[in-house]
Structure formats: C-alpha cells, structure tokens
Amino acid sequence: MKTSIATLAACGIASGFAFAGEPMMTxxxxxxxxxxxxxxxxxxxxxxxxxxxxxxxxxxxxNLDGNFGDTVPFGEAPGTGAFGNNFGHEFDDALSYGVLLxxxxxxxRFVLGAILDYNHTDIxxxxxxxxxxxxxxxxxxTIENLxxxxxxxxxxxxxxxxxxxxxxxxYGDPEYAFNSNNPNGTSTGDADxxxxxxxxxxxxxxxxQNWSLTMEYLFTSFGDSDFNTSxxxxxxxxxxxxxxxRGSEEDFFFHTVQAKLTYxx
Numbered sequence: 001m002k003t004s005i006a007t008l009a010a011c012g013i014a015s016g017f018a019f020a021g022e023p024m025m026t027x028x029x030x031x032x033x034x035x036x037x038x039x040x041x042x043x044x045x046x047x048x049x050x051x052x053x054x055x056x057x058x059x060x061x062x063n064l065d066g067n068f069g070d071t072v073p074f075g076e077a078p079g080t081g082a083f084g085n086n087f088g089h090e091f092d093d094a095l096s097y098g099v100l101l102x103x104x105x106x107x108x109r110f111v112l113g114a115i116l117d118y119n120h121t122d123i124x125x126x127x128x129x130x131x132x133x134x135x136x137x138x139x140x141x142t143i144e145n146l147x148x149x150x151x152x153x154x155x156x157x158x159x160x161x162x163x164x165x166x167x168x169x170x171y172g173d174p175e176y177a178f179n180s181n182n183p184n185g186t187s188t189g190d191a192d193x194x195x196x197x198x199x200x201x202x203x204x205x206x207x208x209q210n211w212s213l214t215m216e217y218l219f220t221s222f223g224d225s226d227f228n229t230s231x232x233x234x235x236x237x238x239x240x241x242x243x244x245x246r247g248s249e250e251d252f253f254f255h256t257v258q259a260k261l262t263y264x265x
Contacts, residue, residue, distance in 0.1 A: 006010045006142075008062070011249075013095055019030075020050070030238055034087055035159040035160055035206055036038070036211075037104050037105075037106040037111050037156070037162065038104060038105050038106045039103070039104065039264055039265055040101070040102070040103050040264070040265050041101075041102050041103075041104070041212070041213075041262045041263060041264040041265065042099075042100070042101055042102075042262065042263055042265075043099070043100050043102075043212075043260050043261055043262030043263060044097075044099055044100070044260070044261055045096075045097065045098055045099070045100055045117065045119070045214075045216075045259065045260040046095070046096070046097045046258060046259060046263075047095070047096045047097075047119070047216075047256050047258025047259065048093060048094070048096070048256065048257055048258070049093065049094045049096055049121055049123050049255070049256050050091070050093045050094075050254065050255050050256075050257075051091040051094075051125070051253070051254045051255060052255070054089035054090075054091065054249070055073050055127070055248040055249040056087050056089065056091055056248045057087025057088050057089050057127045057128050057129055057247070057248055058083075058087055058127055058128065058129035058137060058139065058245055058246065058247060058248065059110040059123070059245075059246060059247070060072060060083075060244070060245055061243065061244040061245075061247045062226075062236075062238045062240065062243045063230075063238065063239070063240045064240040064241075064242070064243075064244065066207050068244070068245075068248075069118070070248060072235040072236055072238065072243055079100065080199060081101060082131045082132050082133060082234075082235040083129050083130065083131050083132070084132065084236075086129060086130040086131070087127075087128065087129050087130075087248075088127070088128040088129075089125075089126070089127050089128070089247075089248070089249065089256050090125070090126050090127075090128070091124075091254070092122075092124045092125075093127045094121050094122045094123045094124070094125075095121065095122075096119040096120065096121035096146065096258070097119065097120060097121075097177065098117055098118045098119035098120060098146075099117065099118055100115055100116065100117035100118075100262070101115070101116050101117070102114060102115040102116070102262070106156075109155055109156045110149075110153070110154070110155055110156070111152075111153070111154045111155075111156065111162055111164070112152070112154075112202070113151070113152050113153075113154075114149075114150065114152070115148070115149075115150045115151075115152060115166065115168075116147070116148075116149050116150075117147065117148055118145070118146075118147045119145075119147070120144065120145060120146075121143060121144065121145075121146055122142075123141050123142060123143040123144075123145060123146075123155070123254060124140065124141075124143075125140070125141050125252070125254075126138050126139065126140045127247035127248060127249065128140045129245070131235070133182075133234055133235070135180060135181050135182045135228075136179075136180060136181055137179075137180045137182065138175045138177065138179045138180065139176070139177075139178050139227070139229070139243060139245075139246060139247045140176070140178070140179065141174055141175065141176050141177075141225075141227075141247075141252055142174070142175045142177075143172040143173070143174050143175070144170045145172065145173065146170065146171070146220070147170070147171045147172070148168060148170045148171070148198050148220075149168050149169045149171075149217075150166045150168030150169075150198060151166065151167065151168055151169060152164045152165065152166035152202075153165060153166075154204075157179035160205060161203065161204070161205045161206075162203070162204045162205075163201075163202075163203050164201065164202055164203075164204070165199075165200070166197040166198075166199070166200055166202065166216075166218075167197070167198065167200070168197070168198060169195060169196070169197060169198070170195070170197060170198040170220050170221075170222070171194055171195055171197040172195075172196065172220075172222060173194045173195065174222050174225075174252055175251060176189075176225060176227040178229040178245075180229075182231060182233070182234070183229065184231055184232060184233040184236075185226045185229045185231050185245075186229065186230050187227065187228070187229040187230075188226075188227070188228065188229075188230070189219055189225065189226035189228055194222075195218040195222075196218065196220060196221050196223060196252075197220075197221055197223035198218050198220045198221075199215055199218070199219055200216060200217045200218035200219060201216070202214055202215060202217065202264075203215055203216075204260075206223070206264075208262055209264075210264050210265075211261070211262070211264075212260075212261070212262045212263075212264065213259070213260070213261065214260035214261075215257075215258075215259055215260075216256075216257070216258050216259075216260065216261065217257050218255070218256040218258070219253065219254075219255055219256075220253060220254055220255075220256060221251060221252070221253035222251075222252040222253070223251060223252070224250035224251050224252075225235065225252065227246060228241050228244045228245060228246035229244070229245050229246070230243070230244050231243055231245065232265065
C-alpha cells in the first residue's frame with residue numbers, strides 16, 4: 001500500500017514537471033476590423049440654415065439710371081428723404097431635414113466620392129423700408145426645397161474618421177415677392193436661375209462597420225437677381241416718372257450646419 005502511494009506521488013511530480021516544460025496557451029486578442037470606405041451609402045440629415053451678414057435694407061433708383069442709392073423727397077424741406085434711416089434686413093433661421101445618397105472610393109488614406117441630397121426647409125429673407133407717408137415696403141425671397149449634387153475629397157486621419165471638403169451644384173428654385181400697403185407697385189425680374197453653387201467641409205466617423213455619424217458645414221449661394229419693384233405715386237413720382245426699389249443685397253446666400261446618420265452597404 002505504501003509502495004502504491006509513493007508510486008502515484010512520483011508520477012504526479014513527474015507529470016507536473018513535464019507540464020511546466022510546455023508553453024502556456026494564451027487567447028489571442030480580438031483583431032481590429034478592416035474599415036473599408038468604398039461603396040454606396042444612404043442616410044438622413046437635419047440642419048440649421050442661418051446668415052450673419054446683412055446689408056441695410058432697400059435701395060432706391062429715383063432717376064432710373066440703373067444706379068441704386070438715391071433718396072426720394074418727403075415734404076418741403078430740401079433733401080428730406082421719405083424713408084430717413086428706416087430700413088431693415090432680416091434672415092429667419094430655418095431648420096432643414098432630408099435624405100442623401102452617396103458613393104465613396106478609397107485610395108489608401110484618401111477617399112473620393114459624390115453626394116446627392118434633398119432637404120425641405122423654410123428659408124425667408126426680407127429687406128424692408130418704412131416711409132414717412134406712412135407705408136411699409138418689403139422685398140422677400142424664400143426657398144422651401146433644396147437639393148445639392150456634390151463631390152467630396154477626404155483624408156482618413158484614423159481608419160474610422162474621415163475629414164473632407166465638398167463642393168458642387170445647388171438647386172433651390174428661389175421665389176421673390178414684394179409686399180407693401182402702397183398698391184401702386186409693379187414688380188419685374190426674378191432670380192438669375194434655379195441653380196447655384198455650394199461648398200463646405202465635414203467630419204465623418206464610423207461608429208460600426210455600417211453606420212456613420214457626420215457633422216458638415218455648407219455655404220450656398222444662388223447669385224444675384226434683377227428683381228425690383230417700380231412705384232409712380234406720391235414721393236416716388238420723381239422727374240423720371242417713377243422710382244425703382246430693390247433690396248440692397250442682391251446676392252442670395254446662406255450658411256448651413258447639419259448632422260447626418262448614414263448606413264453603408
């Protein structure tokens with residue numbers, strides 16, 4: 001009996017030494033997934049349209065020479081203007097929301113792609129004047145639907161984060177109107193066209209293999225306009241017969257900051 005116990009103990013010690021001589025088995029760390037940026041993606045976005053730069057309001061051409069900046073008289077005092085300094089310019093910040101479709105092609109650390117998006121918004125910009133007659137005069141321009149077709153080029157600062165610039169065409173169908181309690185105004189002209197241009201930059205981060213979050217800034221411009229309104233009554237009935245009125249800022253432009261959630265196929 002004592003011999004058996006000794007034999008078992010010896011075998012146990014021997015097997016322990018043999019086990020100690022073998023390398024320990026360790027579990028390999030999980031491999032980082034490969035972040036491939038090539039392919040199509042679809043998403044939704046929400047943003048804010050705003051403008052920080054504003055001009056004086058309305059400007060006048062009282063001698064119809066095509067140069068705006070004249071005054072129209074009011075009363076008998078020489079040089080008295082019917083409007084004085086009663087001009088204003090307002091841009092109402094507007095939310096936008098929409099959808100987007102894009103495609104990217106990765107070249108090492110560089111990514112090139114294209115984006116087509118559509119947004120619904122309620123952009124309203126007004127340029128105003130208030131005369132001593134008294135009367136109000138307001139030129140308005142609006143956009144309700146806005147689409148862009150853009151290229152983008154970016155650099156992968158990490159495998160999951162892309163910093164990019166973007167630019168292309170904007171389509172918005174801007175609408176112009178003139179409102180006044182003076183019924184004798186006749187408006188002519190419009191925006192130069194429905195097409196404008198857009199440029200900006202953004203940062204996109206992959207939160208999973210398929211889902212991405214993006215923050216983007218855009219500057220959009222639809223150029224200038226020949227829209228103006230002619231009045232031929234009261235102080236507007238100058239020696240030239242009438243006075244043309246338009247907004248002092250002809251260019252229709254604004255800024256946009258938006259967030260996007262996209263799914264990559």
